[in-house]
Amino acid sequence: MKSHLTNDLKYFDYNATHPPFPEILETCLADYLEGYFNPSGITRFSLKNQGKIEQTRKYFSSLSTGNEKQFVFSATGTEANYLLIQSLRVLYPKLDSVIVSPFEHSSMYAALESYGFTSDLIQTNKTGIIHLKDLEKKLIENPRPVVCLYAGNETGVIQPAEEIHKLTKEYGQVFYSDLMQGFCKVNVPYSLFDGFTFSGHKIGAGMGSAVTYLPKADSHFRLFGGGNQENDHRAGTENTFAIECLRKVAEIQLEQLEKKNKRLSRFQSLIEEKLETLGCTIIAKSSHRLPNTTFLILPIQSVDFFLLGMEEKGVLVSTGSSCKSRAREASKSLLYMGYSEEEALRCIRISTGYFTTEEEVDALLVAIEDLLQKFR
Known part of the structure; x- marks a missing residue:
């Protein structure tokens, strides 16, 4: 079963809303x-x-x-x-x-x-x-x-x-x-x-x-x-x-859970290994996590411009919980975990799902690398 999303849009905000079947x-x-x-x-x-x-x-x-x-x-x-x-x-x-x-x-x-x-x-x-x-x-x-x-x-x-x-x-x-x-x-x-x-x-x-x-x-x-x-x-x-x-x-x-999660776990590893080479910090990397979710601290301050740049490239990610993302408040979860407000405001969330493809993951990583180089 295929998503109705076009090839022009690379969607990585499944934890907010999964695209419909x-x-x-x-x-x-x-x-x-x-x-x-x-x-x-x-x-x-x-x-x-x-x-x-x-x-x-x-x-x-x-x-x-x-x-x-x-x-x-x-x-x-x-x-x-x-x-x-x-x-x-x-x-x-x-x-x-x-x-x-x-x-x-x-x-x-x-x-x-x-x-x-x-x-x-x-x-x-x-x-x-x-x-x-x-x-x-x-x-x-x-x-x-x-x-x-x-x-x-x-x-x-x-x-x-x-x-x-x-x-x-x-x-x-x-x-x-x-x-x-x-x-x-x-x-x-x-x-x-x-x-x-x-x-x-x-x-x-x-x-x-x-x-x-x-x-x-x-x-x-x-x-x-x-x-x-x-x-x-x-x-x-x-x-x-x-x-x-x-x-x-x-x-x-x-019905597809095991097969899907093997694929998403591989995507998660690819994403996190690449992002760490770009200076990103993966939150709770060693903890037992969902195979579709990566929460990270960007090595730049211009997070809002970064997100706009990602959207211009046709790639959608988020800053975390969708109920608070528009307000751009520091994630309370991260503050309780011991991160500073400055660190929390540099966080983005990448979440994948049933329709995510390897081509989309490749496009995501190219877009992130390009923008991080520009904003540095």
């Missing part, structure tokens, strides 16, 4: 145009659409061995994260703080704040891995739920989920995780998490679908009232088109 979206759109009926209706046409939603829910249940009724579809990753944290407020109505990694997406911190939780951040260092001893210390002093993403959206570092799971169970606490970057990129150990989230646009299924897995099927877990959709967890008509796309793209991504 055109054949899948076109097929699902054709289905939707014919079967546009509200899935909450009582006609057989509506019931058919509800069946598609339940088929997708069943697929994710079999994939993770989770309970079908605990999977909730929503519109965005941010909404999925908010629902996950809302369930914490229901489970622990008097709780005032949660143990949290310093690498979360900004929506996770915002959700915690919105529901009245303060974030007790776990210590880390330049490895990009949380300090397990600090986590245990916090659990001993004040046992509380733990929120820690599985894979960093900037560094790509994969956190020690098994060890975190053991510690949380030892102290009788739940363990929630944002799987936005891990889902369909690596084999995810779903059983280690009491609750988790992931999103369709991160894997090429287009915008409009995301998933929350709740710790149990409690109807008090809900962001919106006014309807009984999603087993009473989210009022509002489901996006049948986006949900069907999510399932079909996930099937393709997971």
